[in-house]
Amino acid sequence: MINTIAQAKNDVKEIVMNAIGRAVAEGKLPAEPIPAFAIEIPNDKSHGDFSCNAALVSAKAFKQSPKSIAEAIKGNAILEGSAFEKIEVAGPGFLNFFVGKAWFAETVNAVIGENENYGKTNDGKGKRVLVEFVSANPTGPMHIGNARGGAIGDCLASLLEYAGYYVEREFYVNDAGNQINKFALSLDLRYRQHFGDNVEMPEDSYHGQDIIDHAEGFAKLYGDIYMNKTEEERRKALVDYALPINIKGLENDLLKYRIRYNTWFRESTLHNDGSVKEIIELLKKSGYTYEQEGALWFRSTELGDDKDRVLIRANGVPTYSVPDIAYHYNKLMKRSFDIAIDILGADHHGYIPRMRAALTALSVDSSRLEVVIMQMVRLVRNGETVKLSKRSGKAITLATLLDEIPMDAARFFFNLRDANTHFDFDLDLAVEESSKNPVYYVQYAHARICRILEKQKEEGVECKRFADNRLVYTESAEIELIRHLASLPEIISEGAKELNPSVITKYLIELAQHFHKFYDSCPIKGMEETVLQSRLSLCTAAKIVLKNLLDLLKVEAPEKM
């Protein structure tokens, strides 16, 4: 894996350390330990390609002004044999490093050489990660929050793969417990209504049209024979009929959304194979439980939660948190994933301390559970907020949303912002086919490059892959574009570390921007050989990176639009 930026940063560090060593030897700097310093890429190009704050951070230790330290470092730095041609001292004492021309040519060739592997890193070192996301309730259709979770979870998983982790995607199916009872009740009442029973739907039952449809479908299949059976039999039959249809529906919708899971993990398996009981025993053994008023409690307060939690109700039925704990125990211990990542809506944030407490009680390192919290999405149409309500059945479902906006736009838009920000999804913008719409802006850059290369080919000009010393980049638009290409591995590392796939869309938009500017100011057609080939190589490199990242997002990279 080639990472020209990491290399350069390393070089900066070495040059600075050696320079300080020499300055100390000459008595220009005191022999004090050097505090950790940072090397970064400045926003302002006049501040060089790499900037180092070593002089700033060591001012205190050296008892000198940052500026004089910086001058001492600069005076003792040796640049021969490095990628750099110049150092400047600037501002309060920054050391700004400027790379030589050769570095840009190397970067372009490195991208082309690595091709579909360019940008990949080995941060993960093959660690096993399980990303669980969406996990929508199978008692009804998916809503808009699931759409955001789907896009974020799937792209985060891809990003982690890109960063060298082994990743599996998982959907947790809540096919047991109270939700299912409620589902059964709702189906039952609709079924009976269908055959004329005058029963009312209670407040907390499901009122959606989907329940009615299921009841009617069931009635068509079995007629009224279940009217005469016991309530228990009837409900079981109804659930056995409707639940698989729903799960299949979820699967289909998610496939349309280009999401393919490794595993659909069913909650019921945890009840059936004794895991739930086992967890209760383990928790009891841990000493963090006690009985009170007939219920079994978890002393989670002692492990960082803000209150104790009930594990088994006085009626003997475990609360939902027991199978949940069993599930996470299963991920981390039974299936031995190194890291479990949950993508959760903000309304579940209270659940994190509880789960961490439980893992700690079970002697599992709770930092192996990572949680990405997503804030709520607000849909905006014609400048107005689209109201969502699950109860009334008016919620915009994932399926409806995807009927309305292109798949590419949905996946891209939901990854436009940090998960943990409230975010307005502009339905009008998502369908708009213009530069206002970032998806098209990025895709257009790719299509444009394809056309340029094709056109050149038609005229008999091929990209010849010149050696580093034959490529020449002098225009600022070229330099900016290359600099951006070079930064990809860093972006991948950063995004993986912060579990933040939105770095990808941000990077792509900037890349497209740099490319369009380059296109505008740097003609290719008819230029002399060196310039022509240099620019064709640069186009090829840009195309590779656009394609790699659009693939990562599972957004199309069209050759023409």
Added chain:
RNA sequence: CUGCCCGUAGCACAAUGGAUAAUGCGUUGGACUCCGACUCCAAAGACUGCCGGUUCGACCCCGGCCGGGCAGGCCA
């Protein structure tokens, strides 16, 4: 009442504690006889919610207010 998240330009939002607070939309004005104008260039627009603190340096860290969202069940 308590906990978590968010407050940056008209709108949507960015910035490992670093230099002139970035970008897009919208607004105003420019650029196609030329590789795709689905593009580019330029301008205007911000006392980063308020008040203190920490330090060489704060949108960022700490404390206190104000405003918005979400939670707080032997519901999931």
